[in-house]
Amino acid sequence: MGEKSSINLSAPKWVVIQLLEQCNLRCKMCYEWGQEGTYHHKENLSQLDPKVVKRLILDLKDQKPYFGLFGGEPLMYPHIEEVLQLIRDYDCKVDIPTNGTLLEQRAEMLIKTKPTRLWISLDGPEEINDTQRGKGVYEKVTKGIHKLHELREIAQSEYPKIGVTFIVTPTNYQYIEEFFLHSINLNEIDHLSIEFQLFATEEKYQCYKEVMATEFDVTETPCGKGITWDINDFKQIDVPSVVAQITKVKEECEARGIYFIAYPKTITVENLTHFYNGQWDQMKDKRKHCAFPWSYAEVNARGNVTTCHTFYDLTHGNVNEQSILDIWRGESVNRFRKYIKKSLLPICTACSRYYSDPTKK
Numbered sequence: 001m002g003e004k005s006s007i008n009l010s011a012p013k014w015v016v017i018q019l020l021e022q023c024n025l026r027c028k029m030c031y032e033w034g035q036e037g038t039y040h041h042k043e044n045l046s047q048l049d050p051k052v053v054k055r056l057i058l059d060l061k062d063q064k065p066y067f068g069l070f071g072g073e074p075l076m077y078p079h080i081e082e083v084l085q086l087i088r089d090y091d092c093k094v095d096i097p098t099n100g101t102l103l104e105q106r107a108e109m110l111i112k113t114k115p116t117r118l119w120i121s122l123d124g125p126e127e128i129n130d131t132q133r134g135k136g137v138y139e140k141v142t143k144g145i146h147k148l149h150e151l152r153e154i155a156q157s158e159y160p161k162i163g164v165t166f167i168v169t170p171t172n173y174q175y176i177e178e179f180f181l182h183s184i185n186l187n188e189i190d191h192l193s194i195e196f197q198l199f200a201t202e203e204k205y206q207c208y209k210e211v212m213a214t215e216f217d218v219t220e221t222p223c224g225k226g227i228t229w230d231i232n233d234f235k236q237i238d239v240p241s242v243v244a245q246i247t248k249v250k251e252e253c254e255a256r257g258i259y260f261i262a263y264p265k266t267i268t269v270e271n272l273t274h275f276y277n278g279q280w281d282q283m284k285d286k287r288k289h290c291a292f293p294w295s296y297a298e299v300n301a302r303g304n305v306t307t308c309h310t311f312y313d314l315t316h317g318n319v320n321e322q323s324i325l326d327i328w329r330g331e332s333v334n335r336f337r338k339y340i341k342k343s344l345l346p347i348c349t350a351c352s353r354y355y356s357d358p359t360k361k
C-alpha cells in the first residue's frame with residue numbers, strides 16, 4: 001500500500017468539534033443540559049482555546065474532512081467567525097446544529113462565511129416548542145430563520161442551507177404535523193429532519209458502566225448517565241399517530257422538493273413500537289457494528305478526542321497536548337477499534353450516530 005493511501009486511511013473523514021459546553025437554554029429532553037443532563041450540575045464549564053481549534057483545522061486540512069461545530073450552543077462561541085472562515089478557506093464542508101436563538105444576531109456573519117448547513121432545532125408550534133425549549137424561543141428562532149433566508153436571497157447564495165431538526169418527545173408527539181404543515185414557513189427551509197428522543201434504560205446504563213470499568217479502566221461515566229431515562233416516560237406516545245403525521249410531512253416535503261430525513265429510518269408502527277419498548281435488537285436497520293471509529297473523530301470542549309458523538313466518557317488523548325492525527329493513529333483508538341469490532345457497547349442504541357451518518361444529513 002502506498003504512502004498516500006495509508007495516510008488517507010489513518011485520518012478521520014468527519015470531525016466534530018465541540019467548541020464549548022455552555023448553552024443558553026435548558027431543553028427538557030437534552031442529554032447535556034436537561035434536568036438530568038451531563039452538564040446540568042457541573043460547576044466548571046469548558047470551551048476550546050481558539051489557538052487549539054486553529055491548529056486542529058490546520059492538522060487536518062490536507063485530508064479535507066467534513067467538519068461539524070457542536071456545543072452546548074456553537075453560535076455562543078466567541079471565535080466562531082474565525083473558525084468558520086478558516087474551515088471555508090481550506091474548502092472544507094461544515095455543518096452546525098444550533099438552537100437558533102442567536103441566528104438573528106449572527107445572520108450577516110453566516111452569510112459571509114457560508115457554512116454548508118445549519119441544523120436549527122425547533123420542536124413544535126410556538127407554545128409546545130417553548131414548553132420543551134424555553135419561553136420566547138420559538139419567536140426568536142423563527143425571526144432568525146426569516147432574516148437568514150432573506151439575506152441569503154439578497155446575496156444570491158446557495159449557502160448556508162437551512163435545515164430544521166425536530167426531536168419527537170412525550171411533550172410534542174401530537175404536534176408534528178401541525179408544526180410542519182401549519183406553523184413554520186416551509187418556503188424558508190431546504191432540509192428537514194425528524195428524530196426521536198434517544199434514551200438508554202438504567203439496566204443498559206449499568207451494563208455500559210461495567211464494560212467501561214472492566215475493559216477500559218473508565219470509572220466516571222456522566223455522559224452515559226445523561227441519556228438514561230425511565231422507559232415509562234415514553235409509554236403515553238401514540239405510535240400510530242406519530243407514524244401517520246410523519247408520513248404526511250414526508251409527502252409534503254417530496255411535493256415541495258425539501259430534503260427529508262428521519263431517524264430511525266424505518267418509520268413504521270412496528271419499528272417505533274420496538275424503539276419505545278427498548279427492544280432495539282428487534283428494530284429494522286439494527287447494526288451489529290459501528291464503523292465510526294474508522295472514519296470519525298470528535299474533539300470535546302476539554303480537548304479530549306473520542307470516536308463517539310454522544311458518549312465522551314472514553315477518550316483517547318487530548319489535542320491540548322498532542323496532534324489529532326497522532327491520537328487518531330494511536331494505541332488507545334486502536335484498542336477501542338479491536339473491542340468494537342467484536343461488540344457494540346450496551347448503550348450504543350442511544351447514540352444518534354447509531355441511526356445516522358452526519359455527512360449525509
Ligand SMILES: C[S@@+](CC[C@H](N)C(=O)[O-])C[C@H]1O[C@@H](n2cnc3c(N)ncnc32)[C@H](O)[C@@H]1O
Nearest residue numbers: 029030031072073097098099121165196197198
Ligand atoms: C445537544 S444539541 C447541541 C446543539 C444546539 N444547542 C441545538 O440545540 O441544536 C444537538 C441536537 O440534539 C438534540 N437532542 C437533545 N437531546 C436529545 C435526546 N435526548 N435525543 C435526541 N436528540 C437530542 C437537540 O434538540 C439538537 O437538535
Ligand code: SF4
Nearest residue numbers: 023025027030033099
Ligand atoms: S439548546 Fe441544544 S444543547 Fe442547549 S439545552 Fe437545548 S438541546 Fe441541549
